Amino acid sequence: MTARKPSRKPSRKPSRMTSNPIEAPPVQKPVTTEVSAPTAPAAPAAPAAPATPAAAAAPPAKRARAKRTAATPPRPGRGGAGKGVLPAVALDGGDRARLLAGEHHAPHDVLGAHPTGGGVEFRVLRPFARSVTVLADGVRAELHEDGDGFFAGVLPLSEIPAYRLAVAYEDNETEVDDPYRFLPALGELDLHLIGEGRHEELWTALGAQPMEHQGVTGTRFTVWAPNARGVRVAGDFNYWDGKGLPMRSLGSTGVWELFVPAIGEGALYKFDICRPDGSHTMRADPMARRTEVPPATASVVTASHHQWQDADWMAHRGDRPVHEAPFSAYEVHLPSWRPGLTYRQLAAQLPAYVRDLGFTHVELMPVSEHPFGGSWGYQVTGFYAPTSRMGGPDDFRYLVDALHQAGIGVIVDWVPAHFPRDDWALAEFDGRPLYEHSDPSRAAHPDWGTLEFDYGRKEVRNFLVSNATYWCEEFHIDGLRVDAVASMLYLDYSREDGQWSANEHGGRENLDAVAFLQEMNATVYRRNPGVVTIAEESTAWDGVTRPTDQGGLGFGLKWNMGWMHDSLVYIGKEPVHRKYHHNEMTFSMVYAYSENYVLPISHDEVVHGKQALVSKMPGDWWQQRANHRAYLGFMWAHPGKQLLFMGQEFAQGAEWSEGHGPDWWLVDSSYEASDDHRGVRTLVGDLNAVYGAVPALWQRDTVPEGFAWVDGNASEDNVFSFLRYDADGSPLLAISHFSPAVRQDYRVGVPEGFESWVEVINTDAARYGGSDVRNEEPLKPEAVTMHGRQESVLLTLPPLATVYFRPA
Template sequence: MTAAPPPSRPTPPDPASPPDRAAESATGAAAPGPGTAAPGSRGAPASGTRPPAPREAAAAPGDRPARAAAAAAGAARPGTGGRGVRAATPLSDEDRGRLLAGAHHDPHALLGAHPVRGGLLIRTLRPFASGVTVLADGLRAELHSEGDGLFAGVLPLRTVPEYRLLVDYGESTATVHDPYRFLPTLGELDLHLFGEGRHEQLWRALGAHVMDHQGVTGTRCTVWAPNAQGVRVVGNFNYWDGTGHPMRSLGSSGVWELFLPDLGEGELYKFEITRPDGSRTVRADPMARRTECPPATASVVHTSRHRWQDDDWMARRGQRPVHQAPFSVYEVHLASWRPGLTYRQLAAQLPAYVKDLGFTHVEFMPVAEHPFGGSWGYQVTGFYAPTARMGTPDDFKFLIDALHRAGIGVLMDWVPAHFPRDDWALAEFDGRPLYEPQDPSRAAHPDWGTLEFDYGRTEVRNFLVANAVYWCEEFHIDGLRVDAVASMLYLDYSREDGGWTPNVNGGRENLDAVAFLQEMNATVYRRCPGVVTIAEESTAWDGVTRATHHVGPGGFGGLGFGLKWNMGWMHDSLGYVSKEPVHRKYHHGEMTFSMIYAYSENYVLPISHDEVVHGKQALVSKMPGDWWQQRANHRAYLGFMWAHPGKQLLFMGQEFAQGAEWAERHGPDWWLLDPSYEAEPDHRGVRDLVRELNRHYAATPALWERDTEPAGFQWIDGDASEDNVFSFLRFAADGAPLVSVTNFSPVVRHGYRIGVPDDVPAWREVLNTDAARYGGSGVANPDPLKTETVPWNGRTSSVPLVLPPLATIWLRPA
């Protein structure tokens, strides 16, 4: 048999859009060249060129006779086939057109093996193939060509064998399993739970998963796209042409599925979606657990091989409630902490650094995949994938493992408030608003040019709740700091009058977002013992850290967070210390106001990245005066912060008084700590102070054990505005006290008397931010300080102190 000359090819498709295969089928043209790769994806050939055979399993040695026979036979002419193989009834024009156009909801009904009268019909869609032969239990049957890459025939068989296909591409052949002979890989329970919004491990059902199915190893691909006419898998394995890999719809669930035999770990893939209007879009997998490194945007088939070594940490992390435990946080932007380091290289440096400074936790700014590094991770496109900029998901697990083994908890910034509009990601994912609300004015985030999630849609809420669980269960994350909670809670957030629609009760609260946050918190706390959720919430919303079943004055149940960032304390205290000391007496109340509401929520005191960028200056540069005074103010402020009720958070670089604003391009100015730099003792002294603050903090239950109890705090003198002095007591559960006194004036105050508990005969100065080893002037108090029966500040006993300039001192019973 001689090969028939190929029909003339149509004009190569426009590289900007996938070829219209339905139109080509109607004109009788041969299968076109591959579609172009999605933006940022590798592996696509030049437009209009014929690629080599799709990369499939090589023919097994036992298949050589069949391969030789197929090669000798040459390419099949339409309507011809092997002996004993009858021609199949042709597909209807409608089915054929929809299949070739990627718009068929059930390709498995047309392709694969199906019993028919007189035998077994096998049909396959193999673009670019010149011939296809069925191999099964010694049977070799050449299928008839039906054009456009379709091959079919009726074999004299009564049952469906475990067959394979020998595909002849002219210059090469491949022996492969037929994806369309496999049953669905997703069970009814998975689909039911997803439809109910209760699939708490959704990442195990959707996305790409290497698995064994019906005795064959391959990859299950599943995606939620309820508005799509059809979905196809594209990737480097098929040269980004999805013609031969259409997915089937799993009914009303909106989920599409395809098992790809022999496809394994590391493969690049996306989903080619035919929209309701017939146009096509190529999208990254919303559930991808690994991605290409930006700016490339393909998803990557991933199988984790990490073996955790943090069993001891995981077993004990939940033994003490976080609000009754020491909790001081070092906030890190991983990509710029030491620019250029991978996750594994960070694992060799970051745990030792944080442990040396005594922080109990690190908090990573967002690590989920994001296309624009300048967003610092706050515009997420890959919610289930750690950014590939520093390594693989297993590399990221290795870093967390190393921190846990060093005794350091790991918090992660989580961003469920919005997502970017990239046309290869979530925006109008299947041709219509899906993850975002239908109303464009409701969907658009007014501040960031992004889209908000539709928290009222069951599947979207499930996507986000499962995502929170995913990071805690799969990556052993110890806490989620939830970004921009206020923008989620209010329908009128940053919107003018008339630019928003009230809720069903006529209010401004986003009831769907409230329900989502409550469900997320309840689910995480139930499934992940020891994990804490932390809200970045900047308003006076009542009950952010109240349990979800406790209804407050506003009629809402608590949101269920464990902690909340105290944005009021941050704003007021930074405003105070930025004033010249001579003016501070007029702003004294800004430092004491926080104690009016200190126990309304469980608070974190954050000096975060947001306060040291965009012209706000680094912490030390906010301080007035000369360089010595700036550093002294910096040290005094940190001493006041660590003694104030609430947990502490400090952004990288502030622990050694970096003077420049942070920039993600270069990170902290580590050269300031170089011994060859003449000002190095100034910066090293501040870092030594932070180490001592954390050491004393961890060893002093009075500073954390009753953080959320009013009985754990008493003012000694909160009204010394003329002196710029703040003095107060903290108490442990057993009553053990700590005295904190801060002098925000640049003068030494001798004989400064404060009232103290009369049951403590003597006191010892355990911390002095003016110590010479920290870069201070060395003014100190005698050891011990004896309590005198001199009434003061409403107490029967007192002690006379020497207050160093611009300094905080701590006293404990001697």
């Protein structure tokens, strides 16, 4: 991970009001309705005492609001009020101070309209306004100014009317609905589930939700901030000054809510949070479903309008369990695959390219919003927002839809292991550790300068579990590859003695993380049939892909980091030395069925000085390409699914850079050596075609009956020969020869009962850039015992090549 620079915050309000839907929109046509006499009984000449029947009959909270406070008389205003408007009861000094300081838990108890002695009391907080007028049926009444942006008055009405506010500024006036006349827009069931940490659709309850509420269109803002003294909504609609939009606290859940009329899609916003110490912090919405383009950091109000066209794909993607189905993934870093393309432009190119190469899936490096591009998306600040660098959320949906229509599944990298420390994001979100662990030694990730989630806190666990389901349900994602699982599972991960504390049983396992991963997997699989979760887990943790009801973590697949490491060590040796490392290629079969594996040649193996795959190979350029092709052939035949990072499909020689992506010019026909690279790409397409057509290569990946060595000990020859079987017992013979010599009349034992064997893949074929040493005629078995089998065939082994044979 790479350190990131903090991103800028949105600018504060300008000194003079300009067009704005909440504070100062363009000048509107003046309201011409004449002030009419109130229809309610005439008001008394002076404000009623709190002991009047009307005040006494009000609920206790209302009576408290009606109480006069002699010590806090109304502050003088700059002008008079409308006809028939009486002065309101002086606002309690504590309420006034808390509202102005942004630390009021219940602003709706003070602001808005409330029955009081002698009528209905209206109180409005509109900083910078010259006047506020109440507009109701037949009534236009200007409120008294009470200083500090407060406007108040009592209208002699028998009940609270449906009303709006006309707010005048220095050079314009706007008519708006009062946010403080609305009931909470979040239901009791939502609050109960949030409090229990069991809201599986958390994104529908928290964040910014455009909606119609009580007949009015606007946006409901909700945020979880249990340690906050107060929360206000700030955005481009109020010049980033949230003083006029304080939110209310909803019970003991720690959730704050405010419905703001007239705010819709595209509005920028943040939450102005008053910390426990009284200081303020401006925070992006943890549940934002869209963000500004980095380095800007504001959240964006959004709603989806995409019409999905992938119903057939969604209906059938779960027809076969993924570990018994073909799975060949092309790993992509979207911003750099074709730099500069938007999601919709990618949709016009990526599906066709992947389909032509025969991959069954794409695996996208993290698409969640992240402030620093150099982190490749692995330091996430917007867990619910696709990165806006390439378009909006619906544009990303369009890309996924296009891939599905091309018959390609979509896996996304998901990063619940940690998050960055940016002071506008999750770190100490409400002034205290909230998403991170309260113990600093548990919170700080030792490797990446980031913070680890507190998996033991039910609301944090809910945030992450819901996020996993969000990507599957809102974006039709077919799988989640979970990053850095090992760092989550162990309390002593990258820590020395004295830097960590044992769990309650005295062990080093992070039991909270284990419970979280089990809950996440169980929830995702229950809610989304056909989806797969994949663990990047680099240790020998037992049961990563075992079901949760059997004590496992519940993943569908696991990256086989051991195979990747060992096989790259072997292939990086000169052929003359490979016989001393033969076991590096065979050891993976000792544990091949302990988990359901993916064989990953990922982005991590082609950056930071590790070299591109072809550049890891020894020898001259021809030998490097031959080794590259032979290695891919071995990989595609080995038990397990495949994953190959972009650029490696055409033997790019340079390491990957997120700045410019793959070297596409290498396969341009104008480049003199393009045939070398296009040949490798042709091989990848043919490997995928044979792989998809031959169930022996994928149907029994996870059971011993699907594999048998023919000869795993031919170290002197640098040869590995083995059989793959499908569910019906039909075999495929694979032979990898990692020596530059041609071996004529090489005898290999084969299963009995087949008349001949036909070559179906030869990585040395001329069309791939090889020397074209092939077995063109079918191989006839002979009754010659070899490798413990009663029949055998004589064949020619090409140099540095992998060959597949099937019974004719």
